[in-house]
Amino acid sequence: MVLLHGWPGDRTDYDELIPLLADHADLIVPDLRGFGESDKHPADPEDFYSGAGQAAGVSALLDELGVTGAVLAGYDIGSFIAQTTARNRPDLVRALVVSPPLPGAGERVLGLTAVKEFWYTSFHQLPLAENLIDGDPAAVRSYLEHFWNHWSGPGYTVDDSRIDHLTDVYSAPGAFIASIMWYRSSGNPVTSYAREETPERSDRLATPIKVLWQEHDPIFPIAWADRLDDFFTDHRFESLPGVGHFTPLEAAGGFAAAIREFLAG
Numbered sequence: 001m002v003l004l005h006g007w008p009g010d011r012t013d014y015d016e017l018i019p020l021l022a023d024h025a026d027l028i029v030p031d032l033r034g035f036g037e038s039d040k041h042p043a044d045p046e047d048f049y050s051g052a053g054q055a056a057g058v059s060a061l062l063d064e065l066g067v068t069g070a071v072l073a074g075y076d077i078g079s080f081i082a083q084t085t086a087r088n089r090p091d092l093v094r095a096l097v098v099s100p101p102l103p104g105a106g107e108r109v110l111g112l113t114a115v116k117e118f119w120y121t122s123f124h125q126l127p128l129a130e131n132l133i134d135g136d137p138a139a140v141r142s143y144l145e146h147f148w149n150h151w152s153g154p155g156y157t158v159d160d161s162r163i164d165h166l167t168d169v170y171s172a173p174g175a176f177i178a179s180i181m182w183y184r185s186s187g188n189p190v191t192s193y194a195r196e197e198t199p200e201r202s203d204r205l206a207t208p209i210k211v212l213w214q215e216h217d218p219i220f221p222i223a224w225a226d227r228l229d230d231f232f233t234d235h236r237f238e239s240l241p242g243v244g245h246f247t248p249l250e251a252a253g254g255f256a257a258a259i260r261e262f263l264a265g
Helices: 045-049 052-064 075-089 106-110 111-117 119-123 127-132 137-150 160-171 177-182 189-194 221-229 252-263
Strands: 002-004 072-073 093-098 210-212 235-242
Touching: 002 052, 002 075, 045 052, 045 177, 045 210, 052 075, 072 075, 072 252, 093 252, 106 111, 106 189, 111 119, 119 189, 127 177, 137 160, 160 177, 210 221, 210 252, 221 235, 235 252
Parallel strands: 002 072, 072 093, 093 210, 210 235
Antiparallel strands: none
16 A cells, blocks of 8 residues: 655655554555655656656655555645556556546636636746745745645644644755645646646546545635546545545545555455
8 A cells, every 4th residue: 555645745644544554554655756754856857756757756666665556545746646657557556546636627727716726836936936935944834834724624723743844844955845846847737737638538547546535625626526537447436525635634534444445355
């Protein structure tokens, strides 16, 4: 079982999920490249930090560990990386459990409501992001805290200890910039959605996938779930009432239950 975290987080996004799965599978919970305790080398964003680049890193890790036929789970960028890994290396992945992003939004990402939510993806392209935030713990904390509060559901309050931890790992010089390299590549959700094309039926992802879509995710509204059939040949859908963007923390029980279904075969 491989658990892939999101932005702005790290492998500790799954701290509440791990105890619910530890008796059911061997767990691999990495820091993705540019996050947590991983290396944060200046590098070409497309080659190393894009969906394809991150998926190549996940595949290399599984190859090194001799793992095949794993269940991959993810949310936020971890979801896209899990899907890309399944597409590029189907021998490594037998099933997926993911929350948004999922394909299908298309040019709806350019609508006024979406643009107001995705402002940060444009800000991340600017040197200003580095000048204002990178290496400054107070700025890092304020910036990350905004997203954890704004993206979470109405019943969830992020713990101060989580913000303390993420401030520490995102504040080292170069760490914040490494984390936003995703947005300087084709992983940028506005770019990828705006250029999205519907695949031929034969090119749809065949890996069995369980989609957990949150009711209160402001950047990936549940209305965008209407085209999953155009991209997946074997998917199951479940809405998560009351839940915001951070599925592993806000809906740990439901996330774990969906994973255990696949682990049970």
